Amino acid sequence: MLSIDTIAVFYKELQAIWDVSLDVNDGEIVALVGPNGAGKTTILRVISGLIQPSAGKISFQGQNISHVPPHKIVELGLSQVPESGKIFTGMSVLENLELGAYVARARKDRSASLARVFEIFPRLAERRNQLAGTLSGGERQMLAIGRALMSEPRLLMLDEPSFGLAPILVEHMFETIRKINQQGLTILLVEQNVQASLELAHRAYLLENGRIVGEGKGKELLSFESVRSAYLA
Amino acid sequence: MFEGLSQNLVFGILVGSLYGLAAMGLSMIFGVTKLLNVAHGELIMFGGYACFWAFSLLDIDPFLTIPLAMLALFLIGAVLYSLIFSRTIKLPDESKVKNSLLVAFGLSVILQNLALRFWTADERGVTPAYYQTSFTALEVRFPLVRLASFAVALIFLIALRLFLKNTYTGKAIRATVQNWEAASLMGIDIHKVYLLSFSIGAALAGVAGTLVVTNYSIQPAMGLGWTMKALIVMVLGGLGSIPGTFIGGLILGVTESATSFFINSNYREVAGLILFVLVLIFRPQGLFGTKES
Amino acid sequence: MSTKQIIYLALIAVILVGLALFPFMTQDDSTFNLVILVFLYMTLASSWNILGGYTGQTNLGHAAFFGAGSLATRLLWVGGFPAVPSILAGGVIAVALALAIGIPAFKLKGVYFAIGTLALALILNITIGNVFPEMSYNPAISDYQIVPRYYLFLGLTVITIAAAYFLVNSRWGLGMMAVREGEEAAESLGISALRHKLLALAASAFFAGLAGSAFAYYHVSYYLNMPFGPEWTFDPMMMAYIGGTGTVIGPIIGSIFFVGLKQLLVWNVGEYHLIIFGVLFILIVLFLPGGLVEAWKKYQRWFTRWYQRRNTSPRNVIGTGHLP
Numbered sequence: 001m002l003s004i005d006t007i008a009v010f011y012k013e014l015q016a017i018w019d020v021s022l023d024v025n026d027g028e029i030v031a032l033v034g035p036n037g038a039g040k041t042t043i044l045r046v047i048s049g050l051i052q053p054s055a056g057k058i059s060f061q062g063q064n065i066s067h068v069p070p071h072k073i074v075e076l077g078l079s080q081v082p083e084s085g086k087i088f089t090g091m092s093v094l095e096n097l098e099l100g101a102y103v104a105r106a107r108k109d110r111s112a113s114l115a116r117v118f119e120i121f122p123r124l125a126e127r128r129n130q131l132a133g134t135l136s137g138g139e140r141q142m143l144a145i146g147r148a149l150m151s152e153p154r155l156l157m158l159d160e161p162s163f164g165l166a167p168i169l170v171e172h173m174f175e176t177i178r179k180i181n182q183q184g185l186t187i188l189l190v191e192q193n194v195q196a197s198l199e200l201a202h203r204a205y206l207l208e209n210g211r212i213v214g215e216g217k218g219k220e221l222l223s224f225e226s227v228r229s230a231y232l233a
Numbered sequence: 234m235f236e237g238l239s240q241n242l243v244f245g246i247l248v249g250s251l252y253g254l255a256a257m258g259l260s261m262i263f264g265v266t267k268l269l270n271v272a273h274g275e276l277i278m279f280g281g282y283a284c285f286w287a288f289s290l291l292d293i294d295p296f297l298t299i300p301l302a303m304l305a306l307f308l309i310g311a312v313l314y315s316l317i318f319s320r321t322i323k324l325p326d327e328s329k330v331k332n333s334l335l336v337a338f339g340l341s342v343i344l345q346n347l348a349l350r351f352w353t354a355d356e357r358g359v360t361p362a363y364y365q366t367s368f369t370a371l372e373v374r375f376p377l378v379r380l381a382s383f384a385v386a387l388i389f390l391i392a393l394r395l396f397l398k399n400t401y402t403g404k405a406i407r408a409t410v411q412n413w414e415a416a417s418l419m420g421i422d423i424h425k426v427y428l429l430s431f432s433i434g435a436a437l438a439g440v441a442g443t444l445v446v447t448n449y450s451i452q453p454a455m456g457l458g459w460t461m462k463a464l465i466v467m468v469l470g471g472l473g474s475i476p477g478t479f480i481g482g483l484i485l486g487v488t489e490s491a492t493s494f495f496i497n498s499n500y501r502e503v504a505g506l507i508l509f510v511l512v513l514i515f516r517p518q519g520l521f522g523t524k525e526s
Numbered sequence: 527m528s529t530k531q532i533i534y535l536a537l538i539a540v541i542l543v544g545l546a547l548f549p550f551m552t553q554d555d556s557t558f559n560l561v562i563l564v565f566l567y568m569t570l571a572s573s574w575n576i577l578g579g580y581t582g583q584t585n586l587g588h589a590a591f592f593g594a595g596s597l598a599t600r601l602l603w604v605g606g607f608p609a610v611p612s613i614l615a616g617g618v619i620a621v622a623l624a625l626a627i628g629i630p631a632f633k634l635k636g637v638y639f640a641i642g643t644l645a646l647a648l649i650l651n652i653t654i655g656n657v658f659p660e661m662s663y664n665p666a667i668s669d670y671q672i673v674p675r676y677y678l679f680l681g682l683t684v685i686t687i688a689a690a691y692f693l694v695n696s697r698w699g700l701g702m703m704a705v706r707e708g709e710e711a712a713e714s715l716g717i718s719a720l721r722h723k724l725l726a727l728a729a730s731a732f733f734a735g736l737a738g739s740a741f742a743y744y745h746v747s748y749y750l751n752m753p754f755g756p757e758w759t760f761d762p763m764m765m766a767y768i769g770g771t772g773t774v775i776g777p778i779i780g781s782i783f784f785v786g787l788k789q790l791l792v793w794n795v796g797e798y799h800l801i802i803f804g805v806l807f808i809l810i811v812l813f814l815p816g817g818l819v820e821a822w823k824k825y826q827r828w829f830t831r832w833y834q835r836r837n838t839s840p841r842n843v844i845g846t847g848h849l850p
Contacts, residue, residue, distance in 0.1 A: 048418060074420030086415035088408050099408050102401065103420035151420060269637060320812050330637040331584060335767070335811045338760060342804035350798075457756060461648065464641055499656045506645045506652075513642050514633055 001026045001186055002047070002078070002155055007056030007066075009039075009046055009210075016042050017210045019056075024155065029177070029187045031201035031218060033194045039210040040190040041083055044157050047188075048080045049073045061154070075103045077154035084163060085144030089133030093124055096132050096143055100150025109152060117146040120176065138169045145176070155186045162193045174200050198222040240373050241494045242487060247379040249486020250386040251444050253479040255459060256466035257390060258437030264473050265410050265430035267326055268318050268333035273463050274456035275344035276435050280306050280442020281451035282352055288359040295359045295447040296381060302439035310435025313340065314428050322427055341456050348453035358450040382444045387479075389440055393433075394475045406430055410473070458502070465509040484508075545680055549673045558672045562744065564785045565679035566737055569686045570762035571769070571777030573733035578763065579771030580694050581726040582706030583632075586759055587643030590627075590650050591620040591731040593754030595738025597654060600662055600750065603743065613678075613739040620735020624727045632723050635709075647754060655751035664746045675744045682740050686733040691774045693729060702726050703772075764807045770817030779818055 002024040009017035017039050024030045032040050045051050047058060049070040058066045060078055068076075088096050097117060101110040118125035121142040127135065132143060141161055148156055158177065162170040174196050181187050191197035198204055198218045206214035206221065214221060259273045270276075283302040287293045293301075317340065321332045367376040397403035408416040409426045417423050445451060445459070462485065470481030485505050492504035548561070574588050595616035602612035627646055634642045664670065693699050701722045704712040709719040738753055761784065762777070769780025784803060791799040810817055 050414060050417065069422070070417040071420045071422040074418065080418050082415060082418060086412050086418075088411045088415065090411050091404070091407060095404055098401070099404055099416075099419045099421075102405060106420075107401075147419070271641075317808060317812070327636055331640070332811055334584070334637055334640060336808050339764070339804040339807040339811065342760065342764075342807075343801050346798065346801045346804070461645065497656070500652070503649050503652050506649045510642055510645050510649075513638055513645075514630055 001061060002188065003059050004043075004047070005057045005059075007046060007053040007058065009042055009051060010054050011042075011051075015210070017046070017053075020207070020210070020212055021056075022205050022212065022215075024186060024188050027181075027184065027186055028202045029181050029189060029200060029218075031189045031191060031197040031204040032207055033191055033197055033204060034207035036192065038207045040207055041159055042210075043207070044080055044082075044159050044188075044190055047073075047078070047157065071103075074151055074153075075105060077105075077152070078157070079148040079151045079153035079155075080157040081144045081148045081159060081161060083159040085140045087132045087135075087140055087143050087147065089131070091132055092129055093132055093135070093143060094128045096147050097124070097128075097150050100147035101152075103151055106150060106152045110150065113150045113152060117149050120149070120180070121146050137164050138166070138173075141165065141173065145180075149180070149185075153185065155188065156180070157188045157190070159190045160192060161189070162191065162196065170196065195222070238494060239371075241490045243373050243375065244379070245487035245490030246483055247375075247383050247486070248448075248490070249483035250383045250479070251441065251448065251482070252462050252466050252485045253470075253482025254386040254389060254437065254444065255441040256463040256470065256478050256482060257393065257475070258434035258441065259460075259463040260434075260467045260470070260472060260478050261393070261437065262431050262434035263467065265406055266318070266322065266427045267329050268321065268431070269330050269337065270318070270431075270434070271334055271337040271460050271464075272313075272341040272344060272456065273337075273434075273438055274458065274460035275341045275348070276306055276309070276438035277442040277445060277459045277463075278348060278451055278453065278455050279309060279344070280439030281446035281455075282348065282357070282442075283439065284443035284446050285352075285357050285359055285451065288361075295361055295443060296385065299385065299440055299443050302443045303436040304439075306439030306442070307432045307436040310432040310438075311428060313435070314431040318431060319424070319427070322424070341460070345453050345456055352453065354453060356450040356452045357446065359447055361447075378447055382448055385440070385444060386482075389437065390475055390479050393437070397475075402429070461502075461509075462505065465505050468509060468512055542684065549676055555672055558676055560785065560789065562676060562679045564781055565683040566741060567762060567765055567781035567784060568683050568778055569679075569733055569737040569740075570758065571765040571781050572686050572690050572774075573730045573737065574759075574762045575766045575771055575777045576690055576693065576702075576733075577723075577726045577730040579766055579773070579776070580699065580706065581702040581723055583723060583726070584637075584640040584763075585643050585727075585730070586640045586756075586763075587645075587647035588730070588734055588762065589754050589756060589758035590643075590647040591624060591734035592738040592741070592758045593647075593650060593654065593751070594623045595620045595735030596742040596753040597738070597750055598735075599739035600742035604662065609743060613736065613743060616739030616742065617732050617736040620731040620738065621728050623735075624731035625724070628724050628727050629720075632720055632727075644756070644759075647756065647759060651751050651754035651756070654754055655749065658750040660749075661747055662750050670746070675740075678740050678743065682733075682736055686736075687774065687778065689729070689733065694774065698722065698725060706772075764803060766817075767807060768803075768810050768817055770819030773817075773819050776817050776819045783818070 004022045006019045006021050034040055046053050049068055053066055057064060060076055065073055097114060101107050101113055123139055124142055124146055161173050178200060189197055198221055201218035204218045204221050205212050255277055262268055262270050280302040283305045284295050284298040287298040287301055288295050317336055321329050363377055367374050397407055405421045406426055409423050413423050466481040466485050469484055470477035488504050488508055489501040492501045577583050577585050598619040599612045599616035602615055603609055631642055701717045704717050705719045705722050712719055765780030765784045766777045770776030788799040814820055
C-alpha cells in the first residue's frame with residue numbers, strides 16, 4: 001500500500017535520513033521504533049509531504065507521492081496524527097472533528113464518520129462542545145486520532161500516540177489502535193514504547209541514527225538480543 | 234457645552250465604526266498570514282476610487298457600489314498576494330513581518346503614484362441626493378450617510394465573524410492560524426488559505442474605501458494616514474479579536490473627537506498616534522488581547 | 527598597504543579633488559541643485575544605514591531627526607544667530623531627541639520599533655505643522671550664494687561617509703552587527719544590545735540632524751514641518767536598500783541611482799520615477815537583499831569563475847596531458 005524506496009532527507013545541510021526503505025501492506029500494523037532523535041518523526045513528515053525527500057521515492061497505492069503537497073496526500077487517503085496531537089486548542093471538540101473531514105472525499109460522509117468516532121471514543125461525544133484546549137492529555141490524544149479518522153484514511157500514521165499518557169491509558173490506547181486496525185484500517189505506528197508496539201505490530205522496523213538497522217515480524221524483533229538489551233533492559 | 238459634547242461623542246462613535254472596518258482587513262491579513270501590509274491605506278483609497286467611478290460615471294448609489302468595490306479589491310488583493318507577498322510567506326516569522334512591511338512600503342509608493350496618474354491629486358468625494366439628510370434625537374444630530382455607514386461597518390464585522398465561525402472555509406482559516414502544520418495535515422491547502430485571507434482583507438479595505446469617499450473625501454496621498462489609523466486600531470483592539478477591533482475603532486474615533494472638542498481639531502491625529510505609542514510600549518498585546526504563547 | 531587599497535585611496539582622492547573643483551567648472555544653478563540633492567540623499571541614506579543597515583533596527587522615523595535639525599537651525603539662523611553655530615546646534619538637537627526617545631523606543635522590538643518610530647515622526651510632523659503654520663523665508667535671499675552651500679553639503683557628506691566607515695569598522699561597529707544578527711546571542715557574548723543600539727541611533731540622528739541643518743541653510747522657503755515628512759524617511763531607506771544595506775558604498779550608489787533615475791524619467795515621461803523606484807525596491811527586497819552591491823559581487827564572482835574555466839578548459843588540460 002505504502003512503499004518507501006531508499007529516501008534521503010536533509011534539514012538544510014544536515015542529513016537526517018539515509019537510504020531508508022520500508023513497506024506497509026494492506027491491513028497491516030507496521031511499527032517504526034527506535035530511540036529519540038533517530039528520525040522517526042522525520043520519516044512521517046516526509047510521507048505526509050511536510051518536508052521533501054532529496055533522493056528516493058515514496059509511493060502510495062501505486063502513485064508516486066514524493067513531491068505531492070500535504071493537503072493532496074490527505075485527499076489520497078493518507079492521514080497522520082502528528083506528535084503530541086497538535087489539536088486546535090482554540091476550537092471546540094466538534095470543530096476539530098469537522099476539520100478532520102475537510103477534504104471533499106470525506107466531507108460528504110461526515111455525519112457517519114462522526115458517529116463512528118463517537119462510538120470509538122465516547123468521551124469525545126460527551127465533550128463535543130468544550131474547547132479542545134480544556135481537555136486532558138488522554139482526551140487530546142483521542143481527539144487527535146478521532147480527527148484523523150474523520151478524513152476516512154486508508155492508511156493512518158500515528159506519531160507517538162502513547163506519549164505522556166498514564167500507563168493505564170497507554171494500554172487502552174494500544175487496544176484502540178488494534179480495534180481500528182481490525183475494522184480494516186492499515187496503520188503505520190511510530191513509537192518509543194518498544195515493548196508495547198512490537199507486541200501490537202504485525203511487522204516492525206528498527207531505526208537508528210537515520211538508518212534502518214533491523215526489520216522483522218513484530219514479536220520476532222522483540223526476541224532479538226540487540227533489541228532486548230537496547231530498549232527493554 | 235453638554236450638547237456639543239454629546240454631539241461630538243456621537244460623531245466619534247460613528248466615525249469609529251469606520252476605523253474598525255478599516256482595521257479589520259489589515260488585522261485579518263496580519264492575523265492569518267503574519268504579513269504586515271502597510272499599503273492597506275492605498276487599498277482603501279482604491280476602494281474609494283472604485284466607488285467614485287461607479288457613482289460619477291455610472292450614477293450608481295454609493296452604498297450599492299460596495300459589492301463592486303469589494304470584488305475589485307478582492308481581485309487586486311489576489312494579484313498582489315500572488316505576485317509579491319507570497320514570496321515572503323515561507324520566511325521565519327520575524328523576517329516575514331519585516332520584509333512584508335518593506336515590500337508593502339514599496340507597493341504604497343507605486344499605488345500612490347498610479348493613483349496620481351489616473352485620478353490626479355484632486356480631492357474627490359461623492360454626494361448622493363440624500364447627502365444632507367439627517368435625524369435629530371435628544372438634540373443630537375445623526376446624519377443619514379454616517380448612520381448608514383455605521384450600519385454597513387457593523388454588518389460586515391458581524392458577517393466576517395459568522396463566516397469565520399460557521400463556514401468550513403472560515404474554520405480552515407482559523408485552524409491555519411492556530412497551527413498551519415496541523416491544518417495542512419487535515420487536507421487544508423494553506424497557501425490557498427493565505428491567498429484567500431489576503432484577498433478578503435483587501436476586499437474589506439474596498440468596503441472601507443467606499444465609506445470613506447462617501448463620508449469624507451479621498452486623494453492619492455491619503456494612504457499612509459489610513460494605514461496608521463488601521464494600525465492604531467489593530468494594536469488597540471489586540472490581534473484576532475473581531476469585537477476587540479471594532480471597539481478599538483470606537484476608542485480611536487472617540488479619542489479623536491474628544492481631542493477636537495477639548496483641545497483643537499488640528500491635534501486629533503496626534504492624539505491617536507500618542508495613544509498608539511503608549512499602547513505599543515506598555516501593553517503590546519493590545520487593550521483587549523491576551524498574551525499569546 | 528596592498529595595491530588594491532592604494533588604487534582605492536587614489537580613486538577617492540581624485541573624486542574628492544574633482545568635487546572640490548566642481549564650482550570652478552560650472553556656474554549653472556540647476557546643476558548645483560542637482561548635485562546638492564545627491565549629497566543630501568547620500569547623507570540621509572548613509573545615516574539611516576548606520577541604524578537600519580548595520581544594527582538591523584528598521585527606523586521608519588528618520589525624518590524626525592532630519593526635521594529636528596532643520597527646525598533648530600532655521601529658527602536660530604532666521605532669529606539672527608550666526609550660521610555655523612546654528613548648523614551645529616541642529617546636529618546636537620537631533621541627538622538630544624534621539625536619546626530622549628531611544629530608551630522607550632528600544633523597548634519595542636523588530637516591527638514594533640519600525641511602526642513606533644513611524645508614529646513618533648508623524649506626531650512631530652503634525653505638531654510642528656500646527657505650531658508653525660507659516661511659510662519660512664530665507665533671510666539672506668538678496669545675496670543668496672549657492673557655492674558656499676555646495677561646499678557645506680560636500681563637507682557634510684564626506685564627514686558622514688567617513689564617520690560611518692570608521693564607526694562600522696571599529697569595535698562598536700562589530701558590536702552593532704552582532705546585535706543585528708541576534709540580540710540574545712550578542713548579549714550572551716557580553717555585548718550590551720541597548721548601548722549599541724543607542725550609539726547607532728545617536729550617530730544616525732546626528733548626521734541626519736546635520737543634513738537637516740544644511741537643508742535649512744540651503745532651502746529658500748518652505749513650511750517648517752516639511753522636513754518632517756515621511757518621504758524623508760522612505761526615500762533614503764529605499765536608496766540604502768537598492769544600493770545595499772549594511773555596506774558603506776550601498777547608500778552612495780543608491781542615492782546617485784535615485785537622483786539619476788529621477789532626472790532621466792522627468793525628462794522623458796513625467797513624475798514616474800517613483801513607480802519604477804518602488805518596483806525596483808520590491809524586487810531588491812524579495813530577490814536581492816544585498817542590493818546592487820551584492821549584484822556587482824555576484825557578477826564579479828561569476829566573471830572570475832568564467833575566466834578561470836576558460837583558461838583551464840578541457841582542451842588545454844588534454845593538450846598538456848598528451849605531451850611526450
